Amino acid sequence: MELYDSEEQQVEAIKDWWKENGKAVVLGVVVGLGGLFGWRYYQDSVVQAQEAASxxxxxxxxxxxxxGADSSADVQAFIDTSKDSEYAVLAAMxxxxxxxxxGNFEDALTQLQWAQSTTKDAAITPLVTYRIARLMIESGDNAGARAELDKITDAAWAGRxxxxxxxxxxxxxxxxxxxxAYTxxxxxxxxxxxxxxxxxxLAK
Structure with a gap:
């Protein structure tokens, strides 16, 4: 490290360093502050969007x-405009x-299958899949129901x-x-x- 003999030399050295590096420092500060405020703006935007979706x-x-089911058009409009939100998945369910x-099993199955393919929530996936399987059973599609049940690997759902x-x-x-199976x-x-x-x- 260079040693300075006097305060004047230190001041001159600082001036010289600032001439060489000052622009880079200012640019770094501007970029840093811009990134900070940009990130805060992004976070605020996300929060506002979530509140609106909620x-x-x-x-x-x-x-x-x-x-009830007569609300299908209104609810579907919300789902269509909020497809990237888990709120849309919950609405479909x-x-x-x-x-x-x-008694609109076909329409219900369409909603659940969309929810299944769209959700990113690991807790929702087995629930939707289970409901699809139950609906398939009611519709007489036992093979389809079994195929859906095969997709549920979460141990918390083993009994159901x-x-x-x-x-x-x-x-x-x-x-x-x-x-x-019951055993x-x-x-x-x-x-x-x-x-x-x-x-x-069964024992009777």
Whole structure:
């Protein structure tokens, strides 16, 4: 490191350094501040967009509660304009539920399949897939339902998946397969209280 004999030499050295590097320093500060304010602006924009989507989702849900499946057009409009948001996925799931209650299985299946292919939430995926499988069973597509259940690998869903496999077996008249599936489901952490009744019915 260069040593300076006097304060004057230090001042002159600083002046010389500033002449050589001053523009770069100023540019770095400007770029840094620009990036900081740009990032804050981006964050604010994201928050505002999320708040707007949340409000629109709430209105969509209110419409479903008030009008059931008759709210399809309004809710679909929200879904179409919010496709990149998980709120759109949740709205599709809520609409599908209303459509099932109205007996519109085909429309409900379309909503759930869209939600399944769109969501990025690992917690939502098995729920949507499970609902698709149940809907397929109601529509008589047992093979399709099994294929959907195969997609659910989360251990937290093991009991419900096994129980639904048992329900499929019952519909097909395969009591042995149903018993095996229900027994497997009973060992899982998410076992339902209805399993014992189903096993008791098979034992009769």
């Amino acid at each position: 409000e629109q989702y709430s209105k969509a849900v209110e419409s479903i509660v008030a009008k 809520q609409l599908a539920k209303a459509q099932v209650e109205a 998946v096994a129980e639904l496999r048992g329900d499929i077996a019952i519909r097909e008249g395969d009591r042995d397969a149903a018993y095996t 497997e489901a009973q060992q899982a952490q998410d076992a339902s209280q209805a399993l014992q009744l189903k096993l008791d019915d």
